[in-house]
Amino acid sequence: xxxxxxxxxxxxxKSAPGRKGLPWPVCDVPFVPVEKQIPANLLxxxxxxxxxxxxxxxxxxxxxxxxxxxxxxxxxxxxxSCTMKHNPKVNDRIVQIPDFAGLHPLRPHELxxxxxxxxxxxxxxxxEICGMDAFTLQPSAGAxxxxxxxxxxxxxxxxxxxxxxxVLIPDSAHGTNPASVAxxxxxxxxxxxxxxxxxxLDDLLKKLTKDVALVMMTIPSTLGLFEPRIQDIAKxxxxxxxxxxxxxxxxxxxxxxxxxxxxxxxxLHVNLHKTFATPHxxxxxxxxxxGVKKALEPFLPVPRVALExxxxxxxxxxxxxxGRVHGFQGNVGVLIRAYAYMRLQGAEGLREISENAILAAxxxxxxxxxxxPKMPAGACMHEVVxxxxxxxxxxxxxxxxAKRLLDYGYYAPTIYFPLIVPESLMIEPTENETKExxxxxxxxxRTIVSESKATPxxxxxxxxxxxxxxxxxxxxxxxxxxxxxxxL
Amino acid sequence: xxxxxTDEQKKxxxxxxxxxxxxxxxxxxxxxxxxxxxxxxxxxxEMELVRHMEELASRDHLAQSYLGAGAYxxxxxxxxxxxxxxxxxxxxxxxYQAEASQGTLQSIFEFQSLVCELFxxxxxxxxxxxxxxxxxxxxxxxxxxxxxxxxxxxxTVHPQTLRVIQTYLAHSxxxxxxxxxxxxxxxxxxxxxxxxxxxxxxxxxxxxFFGCLETHVKELSDLIHGxxxxxxxxxxxxxxxxxxxxxxxxxDIAVAEGQSLGLPLAYGGPYLGLFACKEGxxxxxxxxxxxxxxxxxxxxxxxxxLQAREQHIRREKATSNICTNQALCALAATIYLSLVGKNxxxxxxxxxxxxxxxxxxxxxxxxxxxxxxxxFFNEFVVRCPVSxxxxxxxxxxxxxxxxxxxxxxxxxxxxxxxxxxxxxxxxADIDQFGDLLAEAAR
Numbered sequence: 016x017x018x019x020x021x022x023x024x025x026x027x028x029k030s031a032p033g034r035k036g037l038p039w040p041v042c043d044v045p046f047v048p049v050e051k052q053i054p055a056n057l058l059x060x061x062x063x064x065x066x067x068x069x070x071x072x073x074x075x076x077x078x079x080x081x082x083x084x085x086x087x088x089x090x091x092x093x094x095x096s097c098t099m100k101h102n103p104k105v106n107d108r109i110v111q112i113p114d115f116a117g118l119h120p121l122r123p124h125e126l127x128x129x130x131x132x133x134x135x136x137x138x139x140x141x142x143e144i145c146g147m148d149a150f151t152l153q154p155s156a157g158a159x160x161x162x163x164x165x166x167x168x169x170x171x172x173x174x175x176x177x178x179x180x181x182v183l184i185p186d187s188a189h190g191t192n193p194a195s196v197a198x199x200x201x202x203x204x205x206x207x208x209x210x211x212x213x214x215x216l217d218d219l220l221k222k223l224t225k226d227v228a229l230v231m232m233t234i235p236s237t238l239g240l241f242e243p244r245i246q247d248i249a250k251x252x253x254x255x256x257x258x259x260x261x262x263x264x265x266x267x268x269x270x271x272x273x274x275x276x277x278x279x280x281x282x283l284h285v286n287l288h289k290t291f292a293t294p295h296x297x298x299x300x301x302x303x304x305x306g307v308k309k310a311l312e313p314f315l316p317v318p319r320v321a322l323e324x325x326x327x328x329x330x331x332x333x334x335x336x337x338g339r340v341h342g343f344q345g346n347v348g349v350l351i352r353a354y355a356y357m358r359l360q361g362a363e364g365l366r367e368i369s370e371n372a373i374l375a376a377x378x379x380x381x382x383x384x385x386x387x388p389k390m391p392a393g394a395c396m397h398e399v400v401x402x403x404x405x406x407x408x409x410x411x412x413x414x415x416x417a418k419r420l421l422d423y424g425y426y427a428p429t430i431y432f433p434l435i436v437p438e439s440l441m442i443e444p445t446e447n448e449t450k451e452x453x454x455x456x457x458x459x460x461r462t463i464v465s466e467s468k469a470t471p472x473x474x475x476x477x478x479x480x481x482x483x484x485x486x487x488x489x490x491x492x493x494x495x496x497x498x499x500x501x502x503l
Numbered sequence: 504x505x506x507x508x509t510d511e512q513k514k515x516x517x518x519x520x521x522x523x524x525x526x527x528x529x530x531x532x533x534x535x536x537x538x539x540x541x542x543x544x545x546x547x548x549e550m551e552l553v554r555h556m557e558e559l560a561s562r563d564h565l566a567q568s569y570l571g572a573g574a575y576x577x578x579x580x581x582x583x584x585x586x587x588x589x590x591x592x593x594x595x596x597x598x599y600q601a602e603a604s605q606g607t608l609q610s611i612f613e614f615q616s617l618v619c620e621l622f623x624x625x626x627x628x629x630x631x632x633x634x635x636x637x638x639x640x641x642x643x644x645x646x647x648x649x650x651x652x653x654x655x656x657x658x659t660v661h662p663q664t665l666r667v668i669q670t671y672l673a674h675s676x677x678x679x680x681x682x683x684x685x686x687x688x689x690x691x692x693x694x695x696x697x698x699x700x701x702x703x704x705x706x707x708x709x710x711x712f713f714g715c716l717e718t719h720v721k722e723l724s725d726l727i728h729g730x731x732x733x734x735x736x737x738x739x740x741x742x743x744x745x746x747x748x749x750x751x752x753x754x755d756i757a758v759a760e761g762q763s764l765g766l767p768l769a770y771g772g773p774y775l776g777l778f779a780c781k782e783g784x785x786x787x788x789x790x791x792x793x794x795x796x797x798x799x800x801x802x803x804x805x806x807x808x809l810q811a812r813e814q815h816i817r818r819e820k821a822t823s824n825i826c827t828n829q830a831l832c833a834l835a836a837t838i839y840l841s842l843v844g845k846n847x848x849x850x851x852x853x854x855x856x857x858x859x860x861x862x863x864x865x866x867x868x869x870x871x872x873x874x875x876x877x878x879f880f881n882e883f884v885v886r887c888p889v890s891x892x893x894x895x896x897x898x899x900x901x902x903x904x905x906x907x908x909x910x911x912x913x914x915x916x917x918x919x920x921x922x923x924x925x926x927x928x929x930x931a932d933i934d935q936f937g938d939l940l941a942e943a944a945r
Contacts, residue, residue: 022605022802026613026841036842037580039850043930044861049745049853052860053878057716059747063620065845073842074582077610077834081591084606088590101505102594105549110769111584114560119570120771121907122563123899129562130770143541155632155772156827158814166670194814194824200674203819241531272529277536288827292505296831297607298597298629298791300773316670338670342573342635342663342760343771355556359504361546366538370525371506377528378516394520394528421603426596449507450516476799481602483798491796491808495785497626498616 022482023079027499030066036073083482084297085426091452095398095429095441096189096237098267098289103359106293106352115351120343124328130347131327133354135320137304140357141285144365145266146276147306151315153345157264160284160303161195161231163316166337167307168229168258168282169199170314174335179228179257185214187237187433189262201228208435211391212238212400216248223255229282233262234275237433239376239398239441241268249279258282258311266290267445268373268397271366281308291353302349316340371446372397375453379444382457386464397445403438408468411475413438416463418485419477423459568904569936571882571923572712573634573661574771575763577741578927580842583765587835597791597827601806602798607830608805611793614837621743621840622757623750624779628790630833631776631825634760635664638706638737639671640789640823641756641778645704645733646677648787653701655727657682657689659711660737662912668706677703687713687875687884691722698730704755708737709746713909714882714921715875716746724753740764740777741925742880744852749779756780765839766832775832786812789823854926855881862924862933869941874919882923884909888944891920897943905940 049058068076085092092099110116118130138150154160165182172179182196185206193203204222207215214232223230230252235241242248252259261275261283267290269275275283287293288301295301307315317336318329329344360368373396380399384390387401403413417427417440429441444453467474478484508516513525522528529537547555568576587593591606598604598611611629618627631637642654654672656665656679669679682689682697689707705727709717717723724734735756736749741763749757761775762768780788786809794808814821843851859881863873871885887894891908898905906923909916924933 022804023609025609025616026837027616033846034844035847036844037847039847039854039926042854042857044857044933047857047860049856052856053716053746054718056721057718057747057878059743059745060751062845062849063617063623063743063748065617065620065840065843065848067844067846068841070582070842073838074586076841077586077592077838078589080606080609081586081589082606083604083609084591084595085600085603086591086593086595088594090603092596094596097596099594099596103505103549105552107588107593108553109556112557112560114564115556116767116769117565117568117576118563118770119568119576119768119904120574121570121572122770122904123895126565126899126902126904127563127770129559133559140543143543146539155636155829156825158824158826159632159636162824166673169674190813190815190818190821191824191826193819194817194821197819197821198671198675198824200676241529243531246533271541272538273532273536274539277539278533294593294831295596295827296593296829297595297604297610297834298830299827300632300829300832301827337673339663339666340636340670341772342633342661342667342774346772346774347770348767348773351556355552358544358547358552358555359549362541362543364504364546365541365543367506371508373528374508374513374516374525377520381520394522394530417600418602421600426603427600446506450512478602482605483602483800483802483804485799486601486804486806487796487798488806488808491794491806492811495626495792495809496795497612497785497792497808498619499613 025499026066026068026076029068029072032067034067034069036068036070090424090426091448091456092426093428093442093444094426095443096264098443098445100292100445101447102292102294103356106355109355110348110351128327131320133351135322135327137350137354138320141304141306144270145283145306146274148309149312149315150304150306152304152350153316153341154303154305155341155346156299156301157284157286157303158191158195159340160305161191162198163340164260164282164284164305165195165199165229167311167314169201170335170337171311172228179226181226181228183219183222183227183230185232187212187435188231188233189264192231192262212236212240213242220251223251223257225256227255227257229258229260231260231262233264235265235268235396238400239395241396245278264289265397268369270369271362272369276308282311287349287353292356293349293352300346300349302346368446375444375446375448379442379453386460398441398443400436400439400441402436403440407464408471411467411471413440415474415477419463419474421478422480425456425459566902567932569906569922569924570904572907572921573760574768575923575925576768576927577763577925579765579767582842583835583838586838587831592834593831598807601804605805608793610834610837612795612805614833615793617837617840618777618779621740621748622779623748624757625782626785627779628788628792629830630828631778631790632829633772633774633776634758635667637758637776637778638664639668641735641758642668642672642677642704642706643675644756644784644787645735646675648784649703649732651701651703652677653699654679654703655682655697655705657707658684659689659713660706660708661712687715688717688877689723691719691726694723694726702730702732704733704735706735706737710739710742710880710882713875713884714879715877716879718877720752741852741855744848745856746880755784761836764836766835773829773832775829775836787822790825790828851926858926858928859883859924865933865937866940869937870944871940881925882921884919884921887918887920890917894920894940894943898939903939
């Protein structure tokens, strides 16, 4: 943020008829009259009303818009479960190498050996890190990875002649879990959590019937806790003939420390944009590769990359595949960034990242304990969830505190998730933040807690320093204005 | 290198936490499984990494390409990624805190507006994963909206899009029925035979997989609507500078692969799914939407809206499971379209049309005539004097991509080659390509 307080007009509002931002070359081939080739009813009647701007106007417009954003490059971004870590700048350079940027997805394999090697290695390394036997790189995001993983598990059961229509999901899970289950034509059944945020084992066992295809668990949990009984739970799931799915959103706590496959996980997705430091892009593109144990491999989407006699190929021949989930090979640009990140770190570097993410979260937890009386004892993993209940002044809610943090130059933590903690704030510092930043953040929270008691209105009307203040979200939903229209 | 703590600081931090050593923090992990030996290569310095990546990239160096088939080589103006990769855009999260995310939110609002203009549709979302997933989700919307279960997909739709649709529909209760198109476009008579009381939608693609413009769009639209179904139109955005947009012939949902709007080919992704529909389908539309509203001071501001349709509120009842989409790609497309502008977009389409039509003539002269008699935009099928795969193989030895042999998807079309020519090719490039093809056929 450059302290911009002025709202930026829409590009359409800066347009002037006849202005141009990009000249095209003069056409150097003999002219063919369009109307002789295409009948009039198939031609566009009126040109699309795109804005008409010069290049400097476009540059200034989007640069100014960029100033209106908080980002990991500009602010501490302690957004829980989202792993807002540093995105190495070298990756931007790598993906723009013309021989990567210009790769057509339908190239014959003889002309794709470099990129196929990268994809092959990403699959192999993710398998090694996660303790799985195979990966598909095709899903474009975590949620699409979930759908893929569920479809693969469903195909596995059906191939064995079993009909298992139910998926068990803890009530603390991400909302995408049940949505993906529904899209895969299965039924989500909720499993309760205990007061300390672990899955309620009694409830799980009661619901673990022969109708259950999958149990979807986030490991570590959305409370930032590792389930110490996980191997035992996995065994009970397997004994019931079901599979254990791991939502990999919190993998940044485990890399190099423990392999999900070793814990008994059968299927998982990995959010490359979290753990493997590809930029979140304001909401994508991400990538959600799915890893499986051997028995599930035949059902993965095609094409897969294979290495045969020193030559990389894309293989389509797999009768049991669930099909495709992407028009081509997936978000390859994101996969290249993840490859580069893994090469920069090596095995040891990846483990140090997890260890330092855990260290930072526990440090924050220790420092925040006096401010948040309901804080549970004991160590957390890479994020800490606190309850704002009883911590703030009269009528001040967690939402207000989150907005007040924006005034102090911090993006807000995740709030009101997981749903099982009242007035929750979920804080994930990642391995990148200095001790100085963490200390300053704690001091800021202390200040805001004081403000909430001394001057509650100041907090309740925050933010005060951002380009716009609290938005009328009800108006936005009741009178949807979803596009620019002149005269409005 | 991305961890800032000194050894001294780590000690202080552990002391503040109140533990003696780091391992006291991970006591919940099974001790016998902690810190496995990972068979991964050692770490690299940034300098070594850049050299290694440049070497890998150089292995795939290419001279020229005439391959399209759903992914297109277009000129990307330098400003597009110089702006989109600014850290404030690239390293921001989904704009949940609107006050600290107006840059991303406004750019998405502009994106939605541009997509509506291109397609001539009422509303658009903040993007889908790619063109194929946009088409698949459109089919789900149509089935839900009509309460019917059959989606008609002509053979002229990209086979890989069809494959994604089949995966998405596999357990929805809806099914895909293929409609034959022996002449390269969907004939109304063939559609008529396929329509039934359970038909939820017809999905057409124009220009289609063979590069042909679907010539009967208005009749097809009337037929499907007459039968109580929806029309889903998939299109190629650059063509919309010249050819009729989906809204002009009555489409209910319009989708497209947006890669051609400023995104690199990048071996298939990240790409950009465009999705727009008529007002009446708004609340069934998948994906995020940004709306305009006012802030506490009455200033215009933008916010994620209509979230009641989404997975984090409706969970298993959500309209779709998509949340993260392709926001940065949508931003790049927004910058691209703002830079190209109203007239530039028309000129771009005209350049594509002219170059491709010159190329079709030049190839015909050299013994590679057009296969289909239909109008086309910048992509077309030619008949080769020998097997198309052989031609492609010969040219790839010269590091030239001649196009896509149709046999990969249509085994009976072994001599047919799908060729694409965009604005980046010069007359000299095209003439040389024609000569290379003629030589390869000998």
